[in-house]
């Protein structure tokens with residue numbers, strides 16, 4: 134899932150400074166699961182905007198903000214949009230961009246888009262994949278160093294980890310530590326011997 | 337005729353390399369003076385490349401200035417600041433200006449330095465850069481275009497000596513496979529631990545030049561233990577530093593003892609002083625190292 138997080142409300146107000154008659158569009162996919170674009174958050178946003186003196190003409194939470202057929206289709210399902218002079222999209226940048234392509238009015242993001250992550254047993258994992266276009270995650274025990282190592286090192290760790298923690302963030306495990314443990318557990322340490330060429334192709 | 341670093345690497349000499357930090361600014365005098373102190377003592381100077389992600393003059397310019405003064409250099413090259421085009425282009429530039437030794441490393445992350453918002457590159461890693469340079473030595477760039485070759489280039493890499501990190505050893509193996517001809521290490525304090533490391537990699541058959549940093553105070557020792565990966569100052573040393581009347585001298589003396597012990601274990605030492613090399617000659621003399629070639 135795409136990991137996005139809510140911008141501070143003050144920043145959203147600043148973005149909408151010149152705007153009124155706002156339509157709010159949430160997203161029932163990733164953003165809803167992360168509680169930054171589901172129905173509850175959309176309604177809460179409407180309240181806060183109205184408290185701040187804005188008129189909200191309507192809202193909708195489509196299945197996914199990143200999948201919109203056309204502006205007409207959008208209006209057909211949500212006639213209130215016709216009155217809107219601006220749309221606030223509570224989704225990732227992909228959702229904002231998709232809506233911007235079809236909408237006739239300015240479109241604003243309420244979220245910051247961070248990474249491609251996931252959610253496992255209730256825990257949100259912010260970074261999993263860097264979308265490199267050539268998935269080789271299997272060779273790393275399913276733990277992608279491109280997605281999770283800040284230096285994107287695929288031939289092994291830098292010398293910067295300390296006590297198993299990443300040089301860049303002492304609260305995070307060095308991903309190479311995790312890869313090693315995982316491959317050891319599944320008996321495939323041999324996968325680590327591969328030398329990856331600059332195009333990400335194994336020897 | 338003085339021998340090259342490469343020739344010395346292939347001999348049985350105990351080598352001394354020393355770190356030179358490029359200036360934060362355009363004045364080369366300090367760096368040149370620092371190197372001058374070690375003329376006849378150091379076999380080559382490692383010129384650092386935006387070390388700890390702190391912006392400084394390009395090691396290429398400093399290397400050239402040192403070469404002009406008749407010194408031998410090992411130009412460092414990190415993968416943090418340049419993509420594969422820029423890395424190869426700097427290797428070509430360095431070779432054409434007379435640089436004959438290059439040492440490659442990933443580099444500290446930009447968030448650790450003085451421009452924390454700088455975009456880190458890491459387009460290729462140190463293993464891949466070694467492979468690229470090997471190819472360049474044979475006359476081809478990374479895409480297979482002919483470039484004429486760089487037959488006299490000697491390439492090194494760095495390594496951790498911490499055996500508790502199996503991945504580091506695996507990576508060291510990869511570096512050697514991809515053409516590393518010598519290794520320089522993080523500062524060694526615990527020579528027993530270093531000896532175990534050397535025994536462990538004996539099959540890799542590569543000259544290892546062990547890093548040393550003279551301690552200046554007990555505080556510095558504790559700081560390094562807590563903050564610098566791969567450094568392990570034993571408690572006895574910290575205690576010695578703590579009780580020393582002249583901690584800087586004590587630090588030199590401890591370091592000299594370390595160098596003496598390292599003489600039997602590896603192919604050389606790499607001196608990384610904090611600050612200038614003003615006391616490095618004293619250190620080397622205490623360690624019984626005299627050179628004049």
Ligand code: SF4
Pocket residue numbers: 261262263264265266267268269270277278279280
């Ligand atoms: S290799 Fe890593 S970054 Fe590339 S697609 Fe697979 S998980 Fe994503």
Ligand code: SF4
Pocket residue numbers: 281282283284285286289290291292293294295298299300301306307308309
């Ligand atoms: S410490 Fe590990 S995860 Fe962090 S940058 Fe280095 S190799 Fe990558």
